Amino acid sequence: MSGVSVRPAERRDLEAITALYNHFVENTAVTFDVGAFTVKAREPWFAQFAADGPHRLFVAEREGAFAGYAGSMAFKAKKAYSTSVETTIYVAPVFAGAGVGKTLYERLFSALGREDVHRAYAGIALPNDGSIRFHRRFGFKEIGTYHEVGRKFGRYHDVTWFEKRL
Numbered sequence: 318m319s320g321v322s323v324r325p326a327e328r329r330d331l332e333a334i335t336a337l338y339n340h341f342v343e344n345t346a347v348t349f350d351v352g353a354f355t356v357k358a359r360e361p362w363f364a365q366f367a368a369d370g371p372h373r374l375f376v377a378e379r380e381g382a383f384a385g386y387a388g389s390m391a392f393k394a395k396k397a398y399s400t401s402v403e404t405t406i407y408v409a410p411v412f413a414g415a416g417v418g419k420t421l422y423e424r425l426f427s428a429l430g431r432e433d434v435h436r437a438y439a440g441i442a443l444p445n446d447g448s449i450r451f452h453r454r455f456g457f458k459e460i461g462t463y464h465e466v467g468r469k470f471g472r473y474h475d476v477t478w479f480e481k482r483l
């Protein structure tokens with residue numbers, strides 16, 4: 318898509334990143350956080366990412382406007398899991414379906430291809446057909462479902478996990 322650029326996230330992006338994430342926290346069950354974050358409260362999350370290594374964070378802009386972010390995080394803390402990451406991606410609703418997510422994931426997986434990362438995982442809270450289609454398109458394969466593993470807005474949600482070989 319023309320006009321979309323992706324670059325490594327910087328601290329100055331955290332306000333826009335947090336505002337976008339809060340939109341999904343407050344209005345949807347695609348994430349199981351239940352209360353909006355302040356930018357300061359989101360700093361420990363931001364601190365897990367680096368300019369190199371397996372844990373990266375990228376932001377997308379379209380004609381100068383913040384359009385979304387994608388990142389890779391530790392899958393689990395125990396050391397032998399260090400070759401696996403969990404990915405995260407959020408695109409501003411106004412830009413959904415316009416190639417922003419694709420551009421972000423292409424950049425993220427290009428970066429991870431140069432790192433010692435063997436598997437990527439995405440946990441998708443149901444229903445989220447768009448995210449399932451999107452992750453399948455990037456080579457993620459369904460591996461299983463945790464049934465009614467979370468409750469948000471008064472109802473239980475399944476989470477289906479997807480795996481990508483790198």
Ligand SMILES: CC(C)(COP(=O)(O)OP(=O)(O)OC[C@H]1O[C@@H](n2cnc3c(N)ncnc32)[C@H](O)[C@@H]1OP(=O)(O)O)[C@@H](O)C(=O)NCCC(=O)NCCS
Pocket residue numbers: 341347406407408409412413414415416417418419420439440441442445446447448450451452454
């Ligand atoms: C899911 C999400 C990341 C996709 O990003 P996007 O910028 O909208 O997707 P793109 O326009 O780059 O689409 C890339 C591919 O995914 C597919 N896709 C994306 N959204 C889709 C949808 N809602 N329904 C069907 N397919 C979809 C497209 O068909 C496209 O495939 P193509 O290139 O072969 O045509 C984005 O819509 C989003 O942030 N959704 C809300 C938050 C969320 O669910 N995050 C993931 C939590 S697990």
